[in-house]
Amino acid sequence: MVRKKSGVRKEEELFKGLAGIAMLGGSAGTYLLTSSWKASFVIGLLGVVGVVVLMINIQSKRIKRLKKSGIAEIDQMDGIKFEHYLAYLFRSQGYKVQVTKAVGDFGADLILSKDGKRISVQAKRYSKYVGIKAVQEAQSSVAHYGTAEAWVVSNSDYTSAAYELAKSNKVKLFNREALIEMILALNPQGTATLQVDVAEIDRDENICPKCGNDLIKRSGPRGPFYGCSSFPKCRHTKSPNP
DSSP: OOOOOOHHHHHHHHHHHHHHHHHHHHTHHHHHHOSOHHHHHHHHHHHHHHHHHHHHHHHHHHHHHHHHHTHHHHHTSOHHHHHHHHHHHHHHTTOEEEEOOSSOOTTOSEEEEETTEEEEEEEEOOSSOBOHHHHHHHHHHHHHHTOSEEEEEESSOBOHHHHHHHHHHTEEEEOHHHHHHHHHHHOTTOSTTHHHHHHHTOHHHHBOTTTOOBEEEEEETTEEEEEETTTTTOOOEEOOOO
16 A cells, blocks of 8 residues: 655645755855855844744644644553544445454454445454554455455554555555544544544443444333344353443
């Protein structure tokens, strides 16, 4: 998969270019325009100040963007909660989502279905770069689950080897920037709904501790209860909160 430059990366490159121009304009270039070293110094200083203001503006936009995405909260999730948050995210895009069992998932944490196409997704909530093992496991999931393609989605980035292997194996990689873009596309106004979304998928209340699938509210002879969505494979139940 070819890595595209994000808006933040483009802004950083623009800043570097303007910084170089300002420094040149503030040194050698100004000496050609005036014989006064004081005037040259002032012009150069103004150029540096302009670059600093631009840098602060870019950094401020970046901080606001990260805060809106809620990526800091996502960084604190455990692996299972991250899987279920991605399930929520993909459902919001119109996909039908199946969460595979937490143990022995055969390379896929989620199976997406949309317009007759099935996609296996491996979720990687990492604090470091994701390596080639994730790509290999995602690719192997295609044959096991009968999907058309495989994706890996992470809150981090990938090693160069992982990008190279993914390209040759046609595995699509979503890195941190791609995840942020996905979240902001669904919630461009900010993280007002993120806290609710995370609460709704809280591991202790909505996720089966045995297999990692969703707990669904059901009714029985003794009243309402929560049962695993993978029943009858998993028969875990939980009483509703009082």
